[in-house]
Amino acid sequence: MPARQHVPRQPNARGKAQAAQPQPQPQPRFASAEDVSPARFASADDVSSARFASADDPGIMLDRQIGGLFEPIPPYPPQTEREAEFYSLGDGEMFLNVGPHHPATHGVLRLVLKLSGEQIVGVDPVLGYLHRGVEKICENSDYYHVIDQVDPLEYLSSLFQEWAAVLSFEKLMDVKVPRRAEYIRVLSGELLRVASHTLFMGFLALDLGGLTPILYGFIERDEIVEMLAALTGARMLFNYFRIGGVNGDLNHEFMSRLGDWMTRAGKQTEAQAGLLNENEIFVRRMRGVGVLDRATALRFGVTGGNLRASGVPFDLRRSHPYSVYPELDFNIPTRDEGDSLARYLIRVDEVRESIKIIDQCLHNMPDGPVMAPLPRLLRPRPGRAWGACEGPRGMLGVYAISDGSDQPFRFRIHDPSFLNLEVVPTLLPGNLLADTMAIVSSLDPVMGGIDK
């Protein structure tokens, strides 16, 4: 379609609309797929001399786009070779822009899929829609404030994010945490793990078209979250862990809610699993889809349930024990298949193990204080510390460097979702469009942590 000349109508002095004189058009502009594709640019000179369609001349961009070209093309020449290769279409291929506002990409994940029919040829994940620069914010807050800054990252399991930060700071300051506080941390953490996993199961089913399990999951999660609200005062962003302990002892409401829940612990999860595990459609859509083999998983630094589903029994609670986990009796479920179904079943098993841990915590809960005596102003000696804990999605780590002031000099977060999501471009090609949802959802990403 030839480019139609867009003529803006401007009011003249007498208030009547009158067609403005068309402006002479300068050199080529970028607005469309063909324009940006590298084939058009023989040398770097061409790229640099070309001009972009800009906001002060929107007519060009609109007209070109009407010619069948709403493509997810970045409005700049490709920056890297990989990008140039990806953004050039082969025969019978097309781009499909999935997200950031798509019903099945969790949060604001954007995947630019290159499709041939319904088969995926290539993927370009686009991240950063939720980026806030939390690490830099943390470097400008004192050690106490870091805890509530990192809370909203893993928003489905924020206690673990706090836990990682607190672990690294405690190493930095050489603090001994009271045993009761450690038990409370494990107890609340495992409760939150159950909540996170039931929600994962529900969202996975929702992405595959099952409407009901998500609501079962929310029932379970709501009970746990209400319980934790009684303990911490918040439903989602708890801000409960402190350097050297936790903020507040167990209280009556929490204990009564917990005791009530323990009589039917995991019942909703089992109901969910009953809806899904035996479901032929669900199993057929998950089995053998997105197989992540052991070597690839290790190469990409995948952790958590996704790694254990690939046959690597790596769980920080056992491999690099922290807190009171060495005293507790639980198994690390692993599976060898590495497909989406294995990643799902690992979560179901982990819920059962978590309930076992919660039970032991309740039976072994020691008496004593929940906070170590610490000064108001924390100024650790210069040094560096790495603290990591096993979150529901894998290894949540924090690397902090102290320069002797009351703020961390450097603060870096290792987010499991980010690394788990990195395998998506290797898992997706060759699968169908519908498998995108099964694979991405079974990796269980949380965009808050990924975009940081």
Next chain:
Amino acid sequence: MRARIRAAFAKSFLGRFWGRRSLQERLALIFVPAAIVAAIVTVLIIVLAGPPFLDFLKANLPLVRFVVAATAIVLMTIPTAFVLIYLELKVIARMNLRVGPNRIGPWGIGMSLIHGFKVLSKEDFTPTGADITVFTLAPVVTYVASVMTLLVIPFAPGLIGQDLNIGLLYFFAMGGLTVLGLLMAGWSSFNKYSLLGGLRSAAQIVSYEIPLTLSVVGVILLAGTMSTNRIVLAQSGSFADWFVFKQPLAWLIFFIAATAEANRTPFDMTEADSEIVAGFATEYSGMRFGFFFFAEYVNVFIVSALATTLFFGGWTAPFRWPWSYNLNWFDPLSLGFLVWLAIVASVALFGTYFFAILARIFGGRAWGLWSSLGLGFVFMLVAVAGAVGLAAFIAFDWVQGLFWFMAKTYVFVVTFVWMRATLPRVRVDQLMGFAWKWLLPASLLNIFVTATAVVLLNR
């Protein structure tokens, strides 16, 4: 120029008169004369054109019957879709351990009405770059095609749009047309999600139309006809005569293929919301989307109705109905106007008093005089409606037939809703593979076995 004319008018007598009138007076001045003129014209039309028109109607009775039936069927889809939408919201909510709609009317029964108003009041949006003609026509094509299939559904003895002798053929031909609308929508929307949805629907219908049609061949062989009415008659008697017991495999194939045909979970590939946003309907809004929405629920009803007709005896009662009364002795015209007035007045008056007294006795002091009278009136209406319905059920064949037909159909409708709440969605390739590898051979096998049995047993 215009301003000068306006100024001159304002100065004239008529202009000053008009300027002094209030809004209500102006409206009255416009509408009262208009109503008088309309009434006169109506009377003139009736007097002048009435007799020849009646003659024309008498001369073309089949045409009249067809027009009435078609109008009734088109109008019928609206309450049907409303009931189905409400049913889906409420039943799925219950299965999800939710409450569901509960704000509009008692138990939220006005919810789908409000949905309808919402859809009507929304912006009718056409995306830039869309093929406007095709984009506008697509919902109409889908809706009309699905409504037209209702023409051959026998709702009750005598209550059928048109008893075609190729009824089933017509049904599947029209049912296959719905995909045309979906394909048009997908193609014209200028959106890749829509395109994928449209193409998926085309592929899906092509695959599932074949086993669907072949599964019915067994029934046609048994009944010896393609007329839906005579297929129902072939199953009359008790529930043992239903074709589902003679054709269990065909029933299974039919049900699965019909689910795919109606684009319902687990085969709702065309609008798989977690994959391709809303499929063919992604770019639709307002009443155009409403047409798709209606067509989907009408399709569910139609598929259930066809399942009832072909395999579950249609409008026939599941057992021999023990009472057979008629109201032939009752001639309403012989009573006279005053007697009718007396009957209606006394029933209304004493019925209202009766229920009002009950409300006063059992409701305690909460019910004042007027509120208990109002409640009594409502109860009286319900009781009269129930009594009239019961009498009609006993006396008229078609009321009985309609009752059984609707009861059976809504069982299947609820089954479709139940499946939607329970099952995830299958993948596209699995869907196709299932149709071609399993359903098609099974339906062919079914035809072979049925044909052999018919030949052997009839000999």
